[in-house]
Amino acid sequence: MTLPAAYPTAFPSRLPVELAGMPFALTLVESSSPSGLRQQAAKLLQRHLGLTLAECLYVEGSGRWLGRDSDDLQFDCADFSHPYAHVIRSNKPLALSVADARIRLDHPGFQAQLSALSGALQLNVLPLRALDGAREWLGALLLVGQRETLTALENTPEMGAFEALLCRLWSRLTREQGERHRSQALQASLAKLNDGARRQTLADRLADDLLGQSAVMSSLRQHIIRAAETQLAVLLQGQTGTGKDRVARAIHQFSTRSKAPFLAINCAAIPEALLESELFGHAKGAFSGADKAREGLISQADGGTLFLDEIGDMPLALQAKLLRVLESGRYRPLGASEERCADLRLVAATHQPLKEQIKQQRFRADLYYRLGQFPINVPPLSERRDDIALLAQAFITAFCQREERDDIGITPAALRLLKRREYPGNVRELKNIVDYACAMTPAGADIDVDVLPGEHQDVATLTSLEEVMPNEFPLSDEVDDLRQALREVETSIIRQRLRRFGGNRARAAESLGLPKRTLAHKCQQLELDGK
Template identity: 75%
Template structure:
């Protein structure tokens, strides 16, 4: 259709003396690389060649409800007849009136702003622009302002008709091409996002081998770690003690672009204040008594890699100011040195302390807090991820067996239930220590049973009044509403305590309770104290 419009334009040029039929005009329009550029060139041609005071192409946006102007946020509702464009779009016919009449009859603020600087005696004409193909696609409207005689000549000018047809055909083609390019770009963007999403999910799945747990909280944390590792922002890990902040810090390093660089870590609470600055910044020879040789600090050693500052909340205020300067400028000065040095590192800090409260108490610098927390990560306590306890326990059992060269062992359902019910102020670290102890107390070839778990009987005893049966302590609930179940629980507690006392030896435990060994084994099975 565009070639046909060009042929029509060329034929008009041969049979008409209209200035709009000049071949350079067609070339100018055809060379437009976008619909917006075409509209601007067409308006410029009309102003310069025809001598119009104003010429402008408005476009119908995607939904067909609005007309827009290039480079302007003003929009014209196609159903609002307070401007002339709605009349033209609805009727499909050109509208001609004086600028004075337009000001009086049409009170749309955006339209009034278009014509406010024009003379009232000038004529205004709005023409509908529509591609004359099978779809009769609406493109927009053409606004022209000039002398009345000019429009009389244009109405009978075949060059204007050819110009308008060429404009519409080129506009429709460029709009379709732009739409296709936009769809292609959107498809490419969506594929990139899809690929990025798949890549990030693969990395998060890879992290599940180190950051254990399939709970929602842990899946969310692993995804956040992947996103944080893609940046070079300082990361602040916040969470209760024992939640695995050191593991998360190492995971951030391994997934980052600095993975081939060093990973240096220090616990700010474990080193005396007098030595911490030297450990971080290093010192020159003779910087203080006993400094017989120069020593690199962790900041220097972490150059090109990651520096992990655990328990950052315990860092002295004076040292906080020096650390802030390193983060902001990448420059530092070792103790006793005369020159500054540079370090390119990524900082990961961790704390279990409420830093905001420390800021209010003036024990921690607010500016350092915000600089450290460019990418904050909160680690969930074990109480919020109890579904992960079974997986964590089995992993810790496997680690113990490999470390101590023990045969593989499992854990009984009753022991797992006890683990699920426990409180863990020490979180995952406490669970690991608990499992290590239980593994050590479990006889070779047996599985971890409930009676070897430390602290259970003591906590039960503290919860309610104690009684003694043959020297064995057990607890009585305060609100008994099921005597049979209560007797079952008491019997279970007594047997667990007696088994623990004899290191799991059932023969000795049975003899101490005055029971045959077979009867004790049967009770252990009924009370789910053992899977055997």
């Protein structure tokens, strides 16, 4: 498009109507990406208005930085050593001479932009925001040229129409680009779901950190790998001490966000008055004692994973704000005038029955369903007793390494006791018991039942079979009827167990690992009485 002959090189009193006309509009509409649109708009302005420099800067996802398409230079929106911060914060255009800018503004990157420009030129910086209801920041437009030209641009219908067209196209292309990225990410996630062999390999690697050979642990590791392959919010539910924090870290470790930060907070451990500031951050002067601005965990976790432990203890008011972050990716720090964006993966955990809390109006139903896009139940130790021996040995090894002790063993009797006892505190309780037993075991000895806390009354009942047999059962060289000897051994064991539990067959059967019906049948065959 050539400049009409009727217009001089500079425009001190009027502008070409083509600025907002069909040729300009068609040129912008042909852009296929936000980056291409910004570059095309800058070229049109510079070429047809005779400007020395025109450039579009964009606000990146978190709302903290302005970037340039031409290089990786960034401008902090809170740093007033460059003009863009003034424009973004005030939402008003800024006009000053290049000479004044060199004196008043000392940002190195901005000064590099001005280094080749004449001090007699003027620069104008215009704020650009989306025109829809969200009014979100898009970026800023830098224009550098003769003072008369830029003065003529101010408050003209043509320039206003050009800015409006640019912002509408920019906002639309940004949404379309985001939808394409989400579609591509979804397709990639679906493709990964079919990769069973690769997933199994990852699950096997995870077994080094989440110990256990039981079926429930194998299933848990599979769920973790599947969750890590998506961008869905994860809700971990399980009893206290089951290792929900380790599951959350595993999801982050095996996700595409593994190189970005993993941040965690316990919602029950922080006072309600401080929890909002911890999560969302605050501006300077937001409340008494806020002598400087502070980034919250949501901002720090941008690009990574945020783990909210004990989400059931979060106050209702904060639940509403968290829901908005999940739905729109936007939040506002305490006392701040502008919203920010955050791209993060949220993993939440609780031991509380959230559905019951919803009925009691202590937890938002909409937040529950948004958090539970990928629910995972972490099994209690009572459902994986076969893993107790493996866990106990791992805790013993870790204790010896940490305390620089020689290797410690554990007797079969002590191990049987560990497998039988109840663990309301789950794996955490088992670890505490093993650590205590290790500390109480003398050097060169193995962990035995007498050093296990709270179980001294059961020591006599846990004497190993090898210790009992010489006194109650015939020696091997005295046996002349093997079947009868085995029958006597079985009778003696069942009689002892019934005696221990006061004749209660249900408890005796459970302690022997037998169904109650099987034990009843054996009692009938062996002519043993019991309840």
